Amino acid sequence: MSKRIVIHEEHCIGCRLCEVHCLVQHSSSKDIVKAYGGERSHLMPRLTVEEDGPVSFALQCRQCEEPSCVEACVSGAMHRDPLTGTVVCDEDVCVGCWMCIMVCPAGAIQQNLLGTRIASKCDLCYGAELPACVANCPNEALTFEVVDEKGAAS
Amino acid sequence: MALSLATASFCIERDPARCIACQVCVRQCANDVHFYDADDDVVRSRDLTCVGCHRCVTLCPTQALSVRQNPLEFRPHANWAPAILRNIYKQAETGGMLLTGMGDDQPQRIYWDHMVLNASQVTNPSIDPVREPMELKTYLGSKPERLEITEDGEGATLRTEITPQLELDIPIMFSAMSYGSISFNACESLARAATEAGTYYNTGEGGLHPALYQYGPNTIAQVASGRFGVHLDYLNAAAALEIKIGQGAKPGIGGHLPGEKVTLDISRTRMIPQGTDALSPAPHHDIYSIEDLRQLIYAIKEATHYQKPVSVKVAAVHNIAPIASGIVRAGADIVAIDGLRGGTGAAPTMVRNNVGIPIELAIAAVDARLRAEGVRHRASLVAAGSMRCSADVVKAIALGADAVYIATSALVAMGCHLCQHCYTGKCNWGIATQDPYLTKRLNPNIGARRLGNLLRAWALEIKEMMGGMGINSIESLRGNRDHLRGIGLNAVELDALGIKAAGM
Numbered sequence: 001m002s003k004r005i006v007i008h009e010e011h012c013i014g015c016r017l018c019e020v021h022c023l024v025q026h027s028s029s030k031d032i033v034k035a036y037g038g039e040r041s042h043l044m045p046r047l048t049v050e051e052d053g054p055v056s057f058a059l060q061c062r063q064c065e066e067p068s069c070v071e072a073c074v075s076g077a078m079h080r081d082p083l084t085g086t087v088v089c090d091e092d093v094c095v096g097c098w099m100c101i102m103v104c105p106a107g108a109i110q111q112n113l114l115g116t117r118i119a120s121k122c123d124l125c126y127g128a129e130l131p132a133c134v135a136n137c138p139n140e141a142l143t144f145e146v147v148d149e150k151g152a153a154s
Numbered sequence: 155m156a157l158s159l160a161t162a163s164f165c166i167e168r169d170p171a172r173c174i175a176c177q178v179c180v181r182q183c184a185n186d187v188h189f190y191d192a193d194d195d196v197v198r199s200r201d202l203t204c205v206g207c208h209r210c211v212t213l214c215p216t217q218a219l220s221v222r223q224n225p226l227e228f229r230p231h232a233n234w235a236p237a238i239l240r241n242i243y244k245q246a247e248t249g250g251m252l253l254t255g256m257g258d259d260q261p262q263r264i265y266w267d268h269m270v271l272n273a274s275q276v277t278n279p280s281i282d283p284v285r286e287p288m289e290l291k292t293y294l295g296s297k298p299e300r301l302e303i304t305e306d307g308e309g310a311t312l313r314t315e316i317t318p319q320l321e322l323d324i325p326i327m328f329s330a331m332s333y334g335s336i337s338f339n340a341c342e343s344l345a346r347a348a349t350e351a352g353t354y355y356n357t358g359e360g361g362l363h364p365a366l367y368q369y370g371p372n373t374i375a376q377v378a379s380g381r382f383g384v385h386l387d388y389l390n391a392a393a394a395l396e397i398k399i400g401q402g403a404k405p406g407i408g409g410h411l412p413g414e415k416v417t418l419d420i421s422r423t424r425m426i427p428q429g430t431d432a433l434s435p436a437p438h439h440d441i442y443s444i445e446d447l448r449q450l451i452y453a454i455k456e457a458t459h460y461q462k463p464v465s466v467k468v469a470a471v472h473n474i475a476p477i478a479s480g481i482v483r484a485g486a487d488i489v490a491i492d493g494l495r496g497g498t499g500a501a502p503t504m505v506r507n508n509v510g511i512p513i514e515l516a517i518a519a520v521d522a523r524l525r526a527e528g529v530r531h532r533a534s535l536v537a538a539g540s541m542r543c544s545a546d547v548v549k550a551i552a553l554g555a556d557a558v559y560i561a562t563s564a565l566v567a568m569g570c571h572l573c574q575h576c577y578t579g580k581c582n583w584g585i586a587t588q589d590p591y592l593t594k595r596l597n598p599n600i601g602a603r604r605l606g607n608l609l610r611a612w613a614l615e616i617k618e619m620m621g622g623m624g625i626n627s628i629e630s631l632r633g634n635r636d637h638l639r640g641i642g643l644n645a646v647e648l649d650a651l652g653i654k655a656a657g658m
Contacts, residue, residue, distance in 0.1 A: 011597040013182075013584075020176045020215050032216055036174035054590035138213060139597045 002085045004147045005124070005134060007057045011141035012049070014056035018133035018142060019045035022060075025125050025132035042115040046122045047108075047133055058133060058142055060122035061108045063087055069100035069109060069121075078119070081126075088123040159243040162201035162224045166210075172218035173197060179210035179219060184580040184592055207573040209582035241503070252503035255576030255586065257403055257495040257540055257562060260507045264495075265514035265647075266546045270656060272637040274624035281626050283617035289627040290613060292557050294394075294534040295319035295463040296487045317487065318463045320374075320394050322557055323352030324613045325628055326547060328605075329492075329538050329559035330376050330398065330467070332360025334411045334420045334432065335499035335576070336565075337593040340585045343568060343601025345369035350602070351609045356559070359383075359398060359409060359434055361423040367391050374465065377454065379408055380434035382424040386457065394488070395454050396465040397447070399438070402496025402539040405469030405510045408434035410500060415579055415588045448484035455485070463487035470494060470516035470539065471509075475523035482524060482533040490559060491516050493539025497562045499586055500577035513539035514553065518651045521554025521633055544615035553651065554633040567608040568601045 020032070022045040027035035035043060047060035067087045069078045077093035078100050080086070089100070089109075096117025101109045112120035125131040134142045166187065175197050179188040185203040188210060190196075204221065211219045228236050241252055274280040281288070295317055302313040328344045335358060342365070348355040349372040356374040361383015366373070375392035377384050389395060400406065411420075411432035421428040441447050451464050465488035466481045468474070474491065481489050493513025498506065517537045524530040537550045538559035550558050566572070569583040576586035584595030616628075625631050639656040640648045648655055 011594060011599075013595045014591075015178050015181055015213060016176070017178055017213065017215060020174070020178070033172060033174060036176070054594065136215075139595060140600060141597070 002063075002146075003144050004063050005060055005122075005131060006143045006145050006147060007059070008141045008143065009055065009057040011139045012056045012058060013139050013141070014049055014051050015138065016049050017136055017138060018047060018058045019049060021132040021136040022046050022122075025128075042112075044110065044112050044114060044120055046110075046120050048110065058137075059106065059108055060133065061087060061124075062106045063124070064105070068103040068105065069119075072099040072103040074099060084124070084127060086124045086126065087121075088126065089119050089121050091118045094118045158247060160202065160240070160247070161226055162204065164204040164206045164221050165201050165224050166199035166204060167220040167222060168197070168199060169218045169220075170196075172216040174216055174218075176215060178213050178215065182209050182213050182582060184582050184587075184589070205573040205575045205578075206571070207575070207582045208571045253500055253577045254503040254506055254574050255497075255499055255501070256570075256572055256574045257497040258507050259574065262494065262512065264540075265512055265643075265651065266542070266549055268641050268643050268647075269514075269549050269638050269651070269653065270641055271545070271548060271552070271619060271623065272639070273622040278624045280624050281621040283614075283621040286621075286626065288617040288620060289629070290322075290324050290616065292322040292325040292628055293319040294322065294465075294488050294536070294556055296533055297531040299531070318394075318461055320354060320463055320488075321352075322354070324609055324616075325551060325557035326541075326609060326612060327353050327374070327536070327557060327559050328355035328564050329496075329561035330356035330358035330374075330396070330401075331499075331561055331565075332358030332376075332382075332409075332411075333363055333366075333423055334358075334360045334415055334588070335409075336585055337581075337587055337596060338363060338365075338419070339593055339596040339598045339601060340565075340568060341366060342598040343596065343605055344564065345373065346598065346602035347605030347609065348372045350606050353609070354393060356396060357383075357392070360420070361425065362388050362391060363419065363423050376467075377450075378434055379436070379438045380432060382426060382432060382434070385425070389454065389458050389462075392462065394463045394465060395458065396467055396488075396490065397438075397450055397454070397486075398467045399441070399447075400467070400469030400471070400492070401498060402469045402492030402494060402510055402513070403498035404501040404505045405471050406436060407502070407505060408436045410434070412579070417588050420588065444480040444484050447481065447486075451485045465490050465536070467492060467538075469496075469509075470511045470513055472511065474511065474516045475519040478520040478535075479523055479527055479529065482529050486533050488534045488536055489520070490536040490538060491520060492559070493537070496539035497565075498576075513537050513550070515650050517550060517553045517555050518635075518653075522652055525554075525633070544612040545619065547612065548616055548619050548631065549638060551628065551631050552634050552637050553653075554635075556632060563608065564605055567604045568596060 023043050024032045024035045027039045049058050075095045077090045100119050109121045112118045134144045177190050187204045188199050298314045303310050333341045344355040349369050354374050359378035370391035373392045374394045376396045376398050378398035413429045413431045466486040467490035470491050470493040478489050494510040534556040536557050537555035541558045541560045547558050581587040584592050635653050638653045640653050641656045
């Protein structure tokens with residue numbers, strides 16, 4: 001069974017450190033000051049902290065069993081990685097048609113217009129033991145667990 | 155509006171080379187110290203409202219922040235210290251009492267730091283706690299005058315009826331902190347940690363939230379002067395009941411939970427209208443003597459069918475020894491004494507810093523008095539009021555306590571940084587607050603884990619120190635003042651503590 005990011009809304013404090021560390025993880029330098037310095041122009045976090053009053057949670061790709069985004073993708077950029085089973089977007093192939101954004105039931109894909117038009121989504125920090133958002137959440141509001149079909153942590 | 159004479163207590167130092175303007179500090183500060191300047195795309199700070207809680211410093215992902223004491227200096231004056239001047243400026247502006255939180259912060263003598271422990275050398279062996287059993291099990295409650303045992307062919311039978319006892323795996327309990335003074339998540343953390351560690355936590359005068367009834371077997375439920383949240387189910391749910399007469403941080407005055415903190419959940423738990431101030435009277439209006447106290451103790455014992463030990467908690471004040479003697483004679487199974495440095499969620503600064511006596515002297519006086527009167531066995535003695543480390547616990551037990559209550563140490567384990575602003579309700583660590591934005595910051599899974607770790611670590615250290623003294627059971631340490639020596643204390647202080655000077 002593959003692991004998923006489990007959201008614990010009751011523990012999310014809305015600090016947005018997950019967004020910061022997501023951005024750093026997907027920078028080429030992996031250095032927080034450099035990522036927010038010279039590299040900042042084309043980087044954006046691949047997850048979003050949704051907030052409404054005191055309720056907040058970090059939303060990232062839910063890694064659907066049957067991903068609509070893959071089905072809708074016109075260029076074949078959105079695909080399930082054969083090695084890890086993670087749904088990822090091949091940014092070299094993506095044409096920025098935003099069909100994936102239209103069909104994503106979780107609203108977890110964003111437009112990245114900072115460089116070339118690409119769909120920006122969580123890749124579970126491709127191959128990492130622990131995604132950066134989970135590793136750096138100060139309140140354990142995100143965990144990385146094996147989940148069942150309904151999305152409940154086992 | 156007239157000019158305020160207030161100056162900042164702290165200065166925020168932000169390293170611009172490190173700050174990435176991620177605004178985590180902006181989002182985390184409930185005192186609005188940090189703010190984002192969109193025009194210049196930088197984060198700036200207003201020092202004036204910083205309380206020095208370090209929340210921003212701890213969460214800053216680039217370690218760009220530091221908080222220093224404001225270097226602003228007054229002309230030196232041995233009598234008129236800066237803190238005194240600032241207090242007067244504040245009061246001249248507000249006309250109100252000075253309020254504060256946590257325990258006494260004045261440099262009164264801390265006797266723990268003037269006592270040293272013994273260790274075995276040559277003439278008696280020390281014990282290695284890793285290789286040999288070391289017993290920390292403690293029973294709190296009244297012990298019988300003597301044990302009657304009959305023996306027949308099949309073995310011995312205990313004939314004496316033992317009154318109810320609390321069984322502690324470690325002689326450390328979490329002291330009274332009410333739901334209201336601290337958040338639900340903090341209460342849940344304490345309850346879960348106490349349950350996992352085989353000890354007890356105390357509800358304070360906040361009642362018991364329905365979700366915490368499951369931890370009842372590890373709960374001491376308090377009955378205080380406001381009687382908030384006291385009903386039969388509450389009494390029956392707990393393992394023991396505690397009558398709160400006084401609190402070390404504010405002897406002689408009652409608690410005050412401002413109406414803003416009385417949320418729907420708290421109003422239900424305390425059984426008071428939502429949004430109203432929860433004022434605990436200074437005295438219990440039905441207790442004006444030891445005889446009256448006896449009536450309440452026995453009323454509670456009757457209500458709970460003599461199944462639960464009853465504790466009486468008092469602040470350490472002058473004449474604490476005869477007061478404790480009276481409490482024991484009134485029928486209390488446990489006497490809890492809270493010293494000068496004990497904490498609070500809110501107290502008048504003058505009371506916190508000037509009323510009461512240090513717990514070290516109180517334990518020594520009470521234990522000696524109860525022994526001299528031959529009633530020491532009739533009640534267990536619990537010491538509270540700033541146990542900062544396991545060595546303080548060992549010294550408290552060697553002075554005569556059966557167990558200790560910790561609260562400030564427990565809060566620190568959950569993240570408290572002693573900023574002493576609990577009374578504002580803006581605790582950035584999610585502990586002393588009811589603000590839904592802030593209470594989420596304490597994840598009870600993390601809180602319970604950290605508290606459990608603290609108890610485990612202290613238990614290991616206590617065993618190590620006991621082993622060094624050649625003691626393998628905490629019972630042999632209790633009141634064993636031969637293992638204590640005083641350093642830098644005068645003859646009167648040594649006499650009050652009942653210990654010899656180092657070198658003797």
